[in-house]
Amino acid sequence: MRRSLPLAILLAASPAAGHATDDPSRDVLWVALKTCVLAKKLAGWTFPCLDVVLGDRDRPSTAVLRAPGEPTHVVVMPTDTVAGLEALTLRVGRGTAYWRAALTARRFVLDPLKGSAPVAKVGLAVNSARGRSQDQLHIHLDFMKPRVLAALRAHGHGVRATWAPFPVPLAGDRYFAMRVPAGEAERFNLFAALARLPGRRDLRETSFGAVATPVGDPEPGFYVLAYRAPRASAEDLMDHTCAVSGTSAIR
Numbered sequence: 109m110r111r112s113l114p115l116a117i118l119l120a121a122s123p124a125a126g127h128a129t130d131d132p133s134r135d136v137l138w139v140a141l142k143t144c145v146l147a148k149k150l151a152g153w154t155f156p157c158l159d160v161v162l163g164d165r166d167r168p169s170t171a172v173l174r175a176p177g178e179p180t181h182v183v184v185m186p187t188d189t190v191a192g193l194e195a196l197t198l199r200v201g202r203g204t205a206y207w208r209a210a211l212t213a214r215r216f217v218l219d220p221l222k223g224s225a226p227v228a229k230v231g232l233a234v235n236s237a238r239g240r241s242q243d244q245l246h247i248h249l250d251f252m253k254p255r256v257l258a259a260l261r262a263h264g265h266g267v268r269a270t271w272a273p274f275p276v277p278l279a280g281d282r283y284f285a286m287r288v289p290a291g292e293a294e295r296f297n298l299f300a301a302l303a304r305l306p307g308r309r310d311l312r313e314t315s316f317g318a319v320a321t322p323v324g325d326p327e328p329g330f331y332v333l334a335y336r337a338p339r340a341s342a343e344d345l346m347d348h349t350c351a352v353s354g355t356s357a358i359r
Contacts, residue, residue: 137173137185137242144171145187158182158216161209168202170209172216173246179220181348183246184210190245193234194311198245198299207298210247217249229257231319231346237312239341250346252319253279260331261322267331271306274333279344281335287321289329298332305334315340 144157
């Protein structure tokens with residue numbers, strides 16, 4: 109019976125009709141996600157995910173999956189259908205829950221390095237609608253590029269609690285930046301904050317990144333960075349070079 113269970117899970121996890129797209133390749137992540145959830149419910153497994161948290165009325169369910177061939181690159185996903193950061197449902201309580209889930213999941217980035225790197229260097233990112241390859245919200249987690257961290261150390265003192273242009277480009281793009289104090293991080297809704305980004309209100313062309321302030325910062329918390337472009341990809345702030353050479357399988 110147990111030997112046939114994986115096949116039953118995979119068959120049951122075929123793309124849901126309500127999630128179908130014209131391009132089946134954009135549903136690959138969704139199929140993997142539903143496989144994880146069914147494995148958790150039927151057998152207590154999380155494979156192929158690293159973790160599955162089955163929520164309740166007050167906390168939505170989430171899953172954590174490692175990107176193929178990239179040991180430090182993981183993604184955090186809601187198990188409900190949420191296309192991307194532009195979804196209206198994220199501007200209420202669920203957005204806060206997914207932000208918290210992503211912060212908690214930073215430990216999976218550190219696992220392959222046996223704790224030899226500080227969690228403060230692990231960032232979050234979500235790409236725009238045309239900058240992503242999958243139509244299921246997934247929050248990227250990985251180490252930020254050293255040059256990005258250096259720029260934040262040099263100019264982060266000027267980042268305040270409301271959106272303002274960051275003074276220098278980051279990974280070639282011009283970002284807005286805001287600071288989230290550590291005491292407010294638990295209840296912060298990043299997706300609602302993105303709706304207040306200056307300029308045109310087009311979240312489908314918006315992308316964000318976030319990372320903790322450096323150790324010893326007089327105002328500890330998080331930097332949140334966002335910009336707009338047709339194919340905006342804040343994932344470019346991340347350093348996937350700990351991975352096997354090749355292009356990321358998930359954007």
